Amino acid sequence: MVWGWAVASIFILFVGMSMAELGSAAPTSGGLYFWTHSFSSPRCRNLLSWIVGYTNTIGSVSGVASIDWGCAVQVMAAASIGSGQTFVPTNAQIFGVYACILVTHVFICSLATKILARLQTVYIFLNLILCFAVIIALPVATPKEFRNTASFALGNFTNLDGWPNGYAFILSFLAPLWTICGFDCSVHISEEASNAATAVPWAIVTSIGVAGVLGWAINMSLAFCMGTDIDGLLDSPIGQPMAQIFFNSFGQNATLALWSFVVLVQYMMGSSMLLGASRQTFAFARDGALPFSGWLYRMNGYTKTPVNTVIYVAILSLLLGLLGLAGPSATNAIFSMSIISLYVAYAIPIAARFVFKNDFKPGPFNLGRFSMPVATISVLWMLFMSVVFLFPSLPQTDVADMNYTVVVMGGTLILSLAWYYCPKYGGVHWFTGPVKNIGSKEWDKGSSSTSGKQDKDSIAAKRHAEAELGGEKSDC
Template sequence: MAIRASANSKSQPSADETTLAELGYKQEFRREFTPLEVSGLAFSYIGVVPSIVSVLFYAVPNGGPFAMVWGWAIASPFIMCIGLAMAELASAAPTSGGLYYWTYSLASPRCRNFLSWIVGYSNTIETITGVASVNWACAIQITAAIRIASSDQEYATTTGQLYGIYAALVFSHAILVSFGTKFLARLQRLYTFVNMSLCFIIIIALPIGTSPEYRNSASFALGDFTNLSGWPSGFAFILSLMAPLYTIGGYDASVHMSEEASNAATAIPWAIVSSIALAAVLGWGINVSLAFCMGTDVSGVLNGPIGQPMAQILFNALGQRTSLGLWCLIISAEYMVASNCLLVGSRQTFAFARDGALPFSRYLYRMNRYTGTPVNTVWFGAVCVLAIGLLAFVSIEAINAVFSIAVTASYVAYITPITTRFAFKNDFKPGPFTLGKLSLPVAVIAVSWMVFMITVFFFPATPQTTPQQMNYTVVVLGGTMFLAISWYYCPVYGGVHWFSGPIANITPSIGGEQRDGDSMSEKKEQRDGDLSVSVMDV
């Protein structure tokens, strides 16, 4: 039975609901995220300090202080170009499906189903492996805290113990993210406060508390280039750029919260831009602070007994007790980042399942009657993350290779809609956030940068490497894309036979006008009964 709103049963829909209806979807989430909270989520998703902790080993051996400081400064403008290009698309079509929806809408009818499929799977894989990588990093940092607390810093954990910590983190996140939207929205205030405070502690308090023997001169902190990787210095510096790229990532985080945010067409793009700007400025300040407080023994920082460059810097500069307290705060921030990763990933999975593209979509596309959130996709993501973690029992290289997908797969997902906007003939209409004539040059810079850096991601850490030390990113990414393409073209059961892009779940009557026949209203389907809703029948 169709549900139809009337003047007696429902008030006039909000602007957000009307915009979503024009994109083909009914309002299923509660819009509890304020613009400030969705910006806080985007910033907390980046998690500047805990992310720098996890990737500092890319910068330290590939240029030392010079790479830490100036690599960040060089990469940040290119990252902002990616964010600006994404923000324009998000403003024009603020939906949780985000990237694959934009791809379908902007690509040629001849290839839009296939491209939308590839982007959707790349984005889903990115979000799930992102949860895994952050939780694994958090587990490693917990073991580093134990080393800091021990007298000789030689505490060693087994793979089983590490996986146990990892699994406990994942289960706790799944429980937390299963709560209602209002609770999760208000939680962002705490997350933002903790992450922001941690940035200022490192920038301001670390130099004040550092013992004189570890304070560096400006010439060393800003100009010393230490190459421990074996690559030529120029290429080593390029490899160091992976640190800011890994840190300031996940620009699509706020996009997947579009259907839970108020004033989404404006709030989402500004959340993308503001989070990148804040992370770029604060991250650069943190790297400068670390460069001035790390001492001159770069090799000792990289290969110290604690096993984490950042932890070693804090331990040397602040001593055991202070560094342990600060490290525990960093672990707390990492925990918050991981919970937001699962939150965002569950919304992407829900959106893709809503359009019938995932296995078990019938079960994943469900709202919990008590929380009003897609609890099924939360636990689906958690189970996938637990399965990915089992690769640690194969080898550390195997699990690290899978985690690298979080960046490379995201770039595949970002490049495609940005490119299709200009590569195909379409009727793209900008939203409230627009770059005007700068749109094309910004997009060109963004895509060129991502293509270049994807290539860099495929190189190993050192030129002389063993099969165990190789960078298997290209193998894992290629294998993942091969599986996605094989599933699409699989005889009889493949997506080519049934996937037709985003599917409208609302009647096409918007403001009394029928939507364009080439739009997604032509493909609306019945799901679990009649889901059609007339949003303007008043």
């Protein structure tokens, strides 16, 4: 818990620095798949861009689902604490709360950009308060019987999964990888930001750095104040080990007060993830690559935000959340899929910059001669961890405990590739990657509202309209 977080945070920072270079050079809401198309060979750029766009979309949707499902579980943990630990929620009840959270997030993420920016400031402030409250107040309030020695907090190793200790330690990376992920959100809202070439890369790097340091400090505080009965924490009727640690230290009323902030911060994180996911989906839809692209590529006339994509991502997240009804293994698949999908989407453009011949021009944020070593470490790390999280949590497993990440993610990717290579209507016949975007009637007519099909004629018409309107000056 302590050292796994520290090790993983360092490698995540490498990934963030590699992405920050790309975000500084080309800050656009299309981000990952835009970079992939720009840096890859003409022979494979369309296919790679298609794959990155879909894995980024899958990762963003599953990220929203995993965060909001976690928030629903935390709400139910609060109900359990308030009932004196007599209330044990069912999966159906958790899903009901999850659906309500998603609906409220749709309204929040449909607001105007200026309002969302002010909300983000509030989110950061409350997040920092919560972090320092746990780091400082928990050790002060913890009774003596739950305080641990330094040898236990920093040196004890408890392996309950049956894997060899080395591999079990690697599995501890799931917590920081899931928590410090989705930092591509900064890229996806770059077209709504000022001074994006500087703001976006530093947003990526500083968010990872702050999350890594504060997260490690919180884990240290928990390790010293959790007691030694780890089985008791995991099997707590509250359903959340962290909530049980708070309950042991603060008592019922104080735990409910502190836990309300935990729920609130998790709720805010979910809305931020939906915000970034909707912008990435909007960017992919304006190139006609998603189903219903004609409907998705619409800006709301009142809020000036892509409300349709907010609704679209929320619906997909709701459907993905149905997996939670199948039990813990299916829920874990959602969490793992959010990491693996995003890592595939991160790794391809980072590698493409160096693997293929291109005219990459660095932005204000540049690692110089360290760019290639950092990118190499980043890609190898993401490849390794993607393989790790396809394995089940237990070495001896059955149908119920299998890791279904490969099924859900693999099935989605197979369907997307099937659509790409579909005879006559597939993306291979009309998808040319990111195209210049300026409002034109020809483009609106060329995009199908039911299938997102974009044929060669519609692309040509769009580019012709851009040329007439001075589209060369309108590149994002």
